[in-house]
Amino acid sequence: MAKTILITGATSGFGKATAELFAENGHRLILTGRRNDRLTALKETLDTAVYALCFDVRNKEEVQAAISSLPKEWLNIDVLINNAGLASGLDKIQDGSIDDWDQMIDTNVKGLLYVSKAVIPLFQAQQKGHIINIGSTAGKEAYEKGNVYCATKHAVDAISKSMRIDLLQDKIKVTQICPGAAETEFSEVRFHQDKAKAKAAYNGYTPMTAEDVASVIYYTTTLPENLCINDLVLTSLAQANSFYIDRN
Numbered sequence: 650m651a652k653t654i655l656i657t658g659a660t661s662g663f664g665k666a667t668a669e670l671f672a673e674n675g676h677r678l679i680l681t682g683r684r685n686d687r688l689t690a691l692k693e694t695l696d697t698a699v700y701a702l703c704f705d706v707r708n709k710e711e712v713q714a715a716i717s718s719l720p721k722e723w724l725n726i727d728v729l730i731n732n733a734g735l736a737s738g739l740d741k742i743q744d745g746s747i748d749d750w751d752q753m754i755d756t757n758v759k760g761l762l763y764v765s766k767a768v769i770p771l772f773q774a775q776q777k778g779h780i781i782n783i784g785s786t787a788g789k790e791a792y793e794k795g796n797v798y799c800a801t802k803h804a805v806d807a808i809s810k811s812m813r814i815d816l817l818q819d820k821i822k823v824t825q826i827c828p829g830a831a832e833t834e835f836s837e838v839r840f841h842q843d844k845a846k847a848k849a850a851y852n853g854y855t856p857m858t859a860e861d862v863a864s865v866i867y868y869t870t871t872l873p874e875n876l877c878i879n880d881l882v883l884t885s886l887a888q889a890n891s892f893y894i895d896r897n
């Protein structure tokens with residue numbers, strides 16, 4: 650049966666690949682991001698019903714207004730994928746930029762909370778729903794220069810655990826998916842559009858692709874009603890954790 654899937658950060662990387670996979674499987678999509686041109690272009694390529702919402706997850710008024718603007722036939726959301734996020738900068742704590750810190754905390758932590766806060770009442774009303782939070786291996790271990798990015802993903806880890814407890818009686822599934830390195834626009838954003846530095850992050854090994862991660866996200870939504878994957882870490886074969894990557 651066709652489900653309605655809301656994906657934040659669908660303009661690139663995991664979000665876009667996940668949208669494509671759900672569309673191929675006949676599901677209806679609510680796609681969000683800040684780049685409206687990309688949302689429009691993506692909507693045109695997908696052979697399924699798509700409702701695009703352009704907003705910045707850091708702006709709580711925009712988030713609430715966007716979700717409140719959904720027409721009645723789009724309110725029966727089955728799955729919320731809290732994917733929008735970023736790393737900005739890779740510096741030792743003493744050299745870090747406060748603007749980078751604000752952006753990561755506001756997007757990865759507060760943005761995820763704002764979107765969840767707007768969607769959870771819809772799930773509660775139907776006593777059914779599935780929240781998938783995209784964490785990271787950076788939420789499992791802190792690594793050199795990862796400081797604030799790691800902190801935001803550790804927060805996603807804690808929020809996911811808490812959500813699962815608080816929403817237990819509302820029959821809402823909460824899954825955290827924690828990918829290791831995957832080649833998307835992530836490193837270009839982290840290195841402020843320095844494409845050479847971004848490319849070098851994947852030197853000497855084969856990272857995951859956005860499609861790899863999308864396939865795992867999709868899988869977690871295919872389980873029976875009574876089954877929930879709570880927490881899942883995935884990496885490419887060359888990566889053991891945040892510290893160990895086999896670079897030839």
Ligand code: NDP
Nearest residue numbers: 658660661662663682683684705706733734831833834835
């Ligand atoms: P991309 O940069 O390719 O995609 C990030 C997405 O997030 C874009 O669609 C972007 O859309 C959206 N986004 C960023 N900031 C905002 C904002 N303020 N408001 C709304 N949307 C926003 O990176 P990935 O696909 O790799 O990253 C997706 C998630 O996966 C992130 O949470 C990231 O931390 C996490 N992750 C990534 C890993 C990797 O190695 N790639 C590994 C582990 C986790 P737009 O710019 O249009 O707003």
Ligand code: 8X3
Nearest residue numbers: 785786787829830891
């Ligand atoms: C992104 C992967 O290793 O850069 O979450 O933290 S890593």
